[in-house]
Amino acid sequence: MSTPKADDPVAARMKLRFEVENFLYREADLMDNWLLDDWLALWTEELLYLVPSTDKPEGNPREHLMFIQDDRFLLNQRVRSIMNGTAWAESPRSTLRRVLSNVQVKSDDDGGLTVTSNFVVYRSQGSTLQVFPAHAEYLLERSGEANFLIRQKRVVLDLEELRPHGRVAFIL
Amino acid sequence: MAELPLIIDDRETPKFWVNRATMVEPGILEQEREKIFDRCWLYVGHESELQNVHDFRTRRVGGRPVIFTRSSEDNINVLVNVCTHRGMILETRKEGNGRNMRCFYHGWSFNTDGKLTSMPQEEDYPDGWKKSERCLPRPPHVDSYRGFWFLCWDKDQSESLFDYLANATDYIDLVADQSDTMMQISGGSHLYSMHANWKLLAENSADGYHAMTTHNRYIQMISASGADFKKRTGGGKGLGGGAADLGNGHAAVGASDHSKGDRPAGLARAFHSEEAGKDYKERRQHLAEKFGEEWTDRILGGRNVVIFPNLVIVDLGMGCTVRTFYPEEPGYMEITSWELSPPEVTDTLNDARKSDFLTFWGPAGLATPDDVEALSRCQKGFASYKIDPWNDLSRGMDKEHPASTDELQMRVFWRKYNELMTGEAVQEESGVYEKVDMIARTGK
Numbered sequence: 001m002s003t004p005k006a007d008d009p010v011a012a013r014m015k016l017r018f019e020v021e022n023f024l025y026r027e028a029d030l031m032d033n034w035l036l037d038d039w040l041a042l043w044t045e046e047l048l049y050l051v052p053s054t055d056k057p058e059g060n061p062r063e064h065l066m067f068i069q070d071d072r073f074l075l076n077q078r079v080r081s082i083m084n085g086t087a088w089a090e091s092p093r094s095t096l097r098r099v100l101s102n103v104q105v106k107s108d109d110d111g112g113l114t115v116t117s118n119f120v121v122y123r124s125q126g127s128t129l130q131v132f133p134a135h136a137e138y139l140l141e142r143s144g145e146a147n148f149l150i151r152q153k154r155v156v157l158d159l160e161e162l163r164p165h166g167r168v169a170f171i172l
Numbered sequence: 173m174a175e176l177p178l179i180i181d182d183r184e185t186p187k188f189w190v191n192r193a194t195m196v197e198p199g200i201l202e203q204e205r206e207k208i209f210d211r212c213w214l215y216v217g218h219e220s221e222l223q224n225v226h227d228f229r230t231r232r233v234g235g236r237p238v239i240f241t242r243s244s245e246d247n248i249n250v251l252v253n254v255c256t257h258r259g260m261i262l263e264t265r266k267e268g269n270g271r272n273m274r275c276f277y278h279g280w281s282f283n284t285d286g287k288l289t290s291m292p293q294e295e296d297y298p299d300g301w302k303k304s305e306r307c308l309p310r311p312p313h314v315d316s317y318r319g320f321w322f323l324c325w326d327k328d329q330s331e332s333l334f335d336y337l338a339n340a341t342d343y344i345d346l347v348a349d350q351s352d353t354m355m356q357i358s359g360g361s362h363l364y365s366m367h368a369n370w371k372l373l374a375e376n377s378a379d380g381y382h383a384m385t386t387h388n389r390y391i392q393m394i395s396a397s398g399a400d401f402k403k404r405t406g407g408g409k410g411l412g413g414g415a416a417d418l419g420n421g422h423a424a425v426g427a428s429d430h431s432k433g434d435r436p437a438g439l440a441r442a443f444h445s446e447e448a449g450k451d452y453k454e455r456r457q458h459l460a461e462k463f464g465e466e467w468t469d470r471i472l473g474g475r476n477v478v479i480f481p482n483l484v485i486v487d488l489g490m491g492c493t494v495r496t497f498y499p500e501e502p503g504y505m506e507i508t509s510w511e512l513s514p515p516e517v518t519d520t521l522n523d524a525r526k527s528d529f530l531t532f533w534g535p536a537g538l539a540t541p542d543d544v545e546a547l548s549r550c551q552k553g554f555a556s557y558k559i560d561p562w563n564d565l566s567r568g569m570d571k572e573h574p575a576s577t578d579e580l581q582m583r584v585f586w587r588k589y590n591e592l593m594t595g596e597a598v599q600e601e602s603g604v605y606e607k608v609d610m611i612a613r614t615g616k
Binding site (some may be wrong): 051053054055056059061062063064065066067068069073074077078080081084086087088089157160161162163164165166167168170 | 301358359360361362363365366367386388389392395396397438497504506510511519522523526527529530531534535538540541542544545546548
């Protein structure tokens with residue numbers, strides 16, 4: 001897409017952030033509603049989906065023990081198992097609702113956009129309610145007018161321990 | 173204590189039943205703390221977590237706060253992490269490096285040998301009062317085996333760590349021998365939990381029987397990756413291999429890998445590239461030159477080891493996890509897991525190990541969350557324990573060579589548990605250790 005060359009740079013930035021926010025809101029809706037095959041379509045073919053361990057939020061896959069380091073194949077498999085009901089930890093599926101905020105476009109150049117956001121997922125199952133506060137960093141590629149694809153997503157849980165939650169088997 | 177026996181170990185039928193009251197009754201947990209966690213050797217940490225002088229890690233072991241640290245004399249110390257003045261937790265950081273630890277309450281400072289070094293207004297203490305009597309306490313017994321450090325809170329414990337570990341040392345050797353220097357715990361750990369009794373995780377950690385059902389989604393992933401799962405796991409009936417009673421309540425399931433292949437047997441997805449295959453074969457060759465073929469076949473096989481009461485080492489060739497857990501309540505345990513790997517492997521193999529580790533293990537892996545779910549649902553089911561109090565662990569009880577998909581490994585745990593809780597002596601299922609895939613070590 002051609003970046004709008006508005007006379008007013010503030011208006012241009014607002015428009016870009018509006019477009020990015022709409023994209024992230026759409027992503028959040030798909031995750032909350034378990035429309036994960038549609039969610040997978042938001043990614044580039046080559047992808048990296050990272051969640052570091054709670055005690056090593058700056059961790060990287062080569063040096064540290066992460067929670068998740070999925071490539072395209074593993075993310076497909078993760079989604080497949082959730083959708084076909086063999087991910088027992090989410091079968092039956094829990095009720096999810098996330099609140100997304102503080103969206104910032106950190107950089108925007110030929111290589112794509114770097115975007116950060118904060119979010120909280122409320123996960124309810126039976127009589128239990130779990131809260132997962134987190135922040136995310138995206139590397140987005142432009143894909144047509146006012147649309148994007150995710151090349152990389154790194155979600156950092158704002159928890160020091162995954163206790164008492166115990167596990168994350170839905171998509172963060 | 174429950175009115176019924178804790179276990180029914182019937183050799184006639186045969187059958188082996190475990191009383192679900194042990195999973196839910198608070199009175200039993202109190203006794204477990206006293207008779208098991210205050211008496212057994214417990215895992216503290218791995219030496220590789222303390223690379224430099226004055227490195228420290230704080231954690232709880234058997235419910236008590238400790239500092240695991242390397243002193244200025246390069247000694248590994250385990251100190252009680254509680255100020256001797258008024259009992260405040262001394263070091264609150266999870267890890268770090270520091271010559272001194274200072275209690276902020278009144279400013280008492282201790283060094284990494286636990287010595288009280290200074291406090292404000294020392295001159296106001298009476299004559300005859302000695303700083304040297306107010307050092308940080310230490311567990312009565314601290315010892316290590318090949319980098320794995322343990323403590324024992326029982327001052328009357330007369331069994332050395334080496335004797336306590338019994339034949340589990342054989343399996344620790346299989347892990348430790350994978351590095352020419354020392355196996356290395358990676359930075360970052362999995363700090364998670366289960367709403368389940370702690371003994372369920374001791375059972376689950378070496379349970380070959382649940383793999384094909386509970387971990388069906390993992391099996392689907394492995395199959396989709398192109399790995400020949402059936403060929404590598406005994407016709408797809410289970411994970412292959414046998415089970416061994418290692419003595420003292422420790423047990424293992426495992427198998428050797430005689431394939432001499434270019435990737436780990438069984439559960440590996442990330443080792444498929446040509447480069448990884450080449451590196452893996454070179455590594456195999458190095459191990460074989462050093463240890464001989466038989467021991468190498470065992471190293472590169474796989475094993476799930478449960479060291480009584482709460483240390484688990486699962487080493488499946490493509491990755492190794494070290495896991496410990498402790499009951500906060502009858503129905504809730506905290507779990508910590510680490511990744512252990514040989515630091516000298518190529519980046520390609522290291523990347524493959526770390527990737528494969530996470531496909532299975534960890535609270536966001538493709539397997540562990542389903543264990544968390546399964547064990548939590550068992551715990552919920554135990555609400556009916558007064559209607560049917562019995563869990564059944566009889567599989568393979570009539571076999572001369574129980575398989576990893578049988579339940580010998582759980583029976584070994586529960587017999588030791590019963591012995592410590594009731595004083596009834598363990599009666600082993602005869603001769604199992606010698607008969608299961610045990611090949612004598614061929615030298616170093």
